[in-house]
Amino acid sequence: MPEIPKFLIQKINRMPAKPGIYQMKDREGNIMYIGKSKALKSRVKSYFSIQGKSEKIERMLFHIHDIDYIVTDTHLEAQILECTLIKKLKPIxxxxxxxxxxxxxxKVENYNKIKPVKVISDREDANCFGPYRNKKILSNLExxxxxxxxxxxxxxxYGFFYKILPEAMKKDAFEENKQCLMEILSKEECMLRFISEIEKKMKLAAAEFHFETALIYKDLLYHINxxxxVSIKKAEKLKxxxxxxxxxxxxxxxxxxxxxEIIVLKQKYKEIKxxxxxxxxxxxxxxxxxxIEIKNEKSNLDFQYILHAEMKDKSSKAILFLDKEYNLEELVNKLR
Known part of the structure; x- marks a missing residue:
């Protein structure tokens, strides 16, 4: 563990126990790492504890010359600021x-006997679903x-069964298969039925001692889930x-x-009325x-991910869906 300069210790001790982001800088002033926390002081201090760190963190600590921080009102704003700065500065x-x-x-393909679904880099047409952050899972699923x-x-x-070798489809089977895929990938109730069918086949294969087949279905279940x-369950309600x-x-x-799924306005109040x-x-x-909506699906996906995750934490929040009928007193009472 490298020795921490005295001025840096003093700076860390002066940090507030508030939400915000921190920026680790090298001797030339380059930002090496950006992080966020609900409590800046304790989070930054944790990097310099005696407990074992990964090799990557140890390397970073060796090069830290200064640490800057920005305080935010909420953890949500800290996460959004962290994401924005990482995209802009790309710290090493x-x-x-x-x-x-x-x-x-x-992408659900038009006639392709062996590969009706393929992984692509950019949206091409209405038969494309995503974007998804984990391309390895998509490749495995394909x-x-x-x-x-x-x-x-x-x-x-839906009816299907596992085959050791891929089966080439005739035109009519392909078209029905395509329609099923479109339903499964776009509608919650259809995907849930498909998931249920995979679970049944997995349990049946295990009960009949076809353990390799059961593992294949288990793998498929993990990837479909x-x-x-990340798409239907989290996004459908808020979209x-x-x-x-x-x-x-x-x-x-x-x-x-x-x-x-975009923050249009935010405002701080001393009292809530x-x-x-x-x-x-x-x-x-x-x-x-x-x-004016900025249509960068891939970049927006990260901010949506942050928003969805933060809205699940309701310990200090109140959420009101502004449909035709809503009760503002309900929100006020939850916050007080």
Whole structure:
């Protein structure tokens, strides 16, 4: 562990126990790493503890000459600022967020007897799904699919079975298989039926002592659940919603107006009152109507990921869906 300069120890000790981001700098002033925390002081201190660190962290610590920080009102804002700066500056020791151009799409192909689904780099047409952050899972799924085609409709569910070698499909089977894939990848109820069918086949294979086949289905289940968790399950509810989120902070309250998974307006208040919230919503709706949407799906995906994850933590937040009928008193009471 390299010796920590005295001025750096003093600087760390002066850091507040508040949300924000920190920037590790080398001797030339280059930002090597950007991180975020709900409590800056304790997080930055943890890097210099005696406990074992990874080789990568040890290398970074050796080159740290200075640490800057920016305080934010909330952890959500710290995460968004961290993501924004990583994308802009691409620090050498950061991995997450800076390579969003590597995110991939799944495309359901027109007639292709062996590979009805393929992984592609950019959206091409309405038959593309994504983007997805984990291209390894997509590549594995593309291969796993090849051994269960064709997927055919059986009543309200889907029929398929595992084959050791891929099976070339005739035109009519291909078209039905394509329709099934489009349903599974775009509709929650269809994907859930498909997941249920995989689970049944996995359990049946295990019960009949076909353990290798059961493992294949288990692998397929894991990869399909990834698609469900990161696209349909998380995004479907919020994609078209208008949401008011309030959070109690150290010196008051913070309001966020979210529309189509984008923060349109945020405002800090010392006190939370119904009249102030109503005025905030009016301002937000005006901004929403005049907003020019930046269509960078891959970059936006990271910010959506942060927003979804943060909204699941309701310990200090109140969330109100602004549908035709909503009760502002409900939000006020939750925050107080």
């Amino acid at each position: 020791y950061n991995v997450q967020f800076k390579n969003d151009q590597n995110y991939r799409y799944l 291969k796993l699919f090849q051994n269960i085609y064709p997927i055919l409709k059986h009543g309200d569910s 990834y698609l469900y968790d 078209w919603e208008k949401i008011l989120m309030g959070e109690k902070i150290e010196d008051g309250y913070k309001l966020f107006y979210i529309s189509s 119904r009249e102030a919230i109503e005025e905030f919503i009016i301002r937000a709706k005006k901004l929403e109507n005049n907003r």
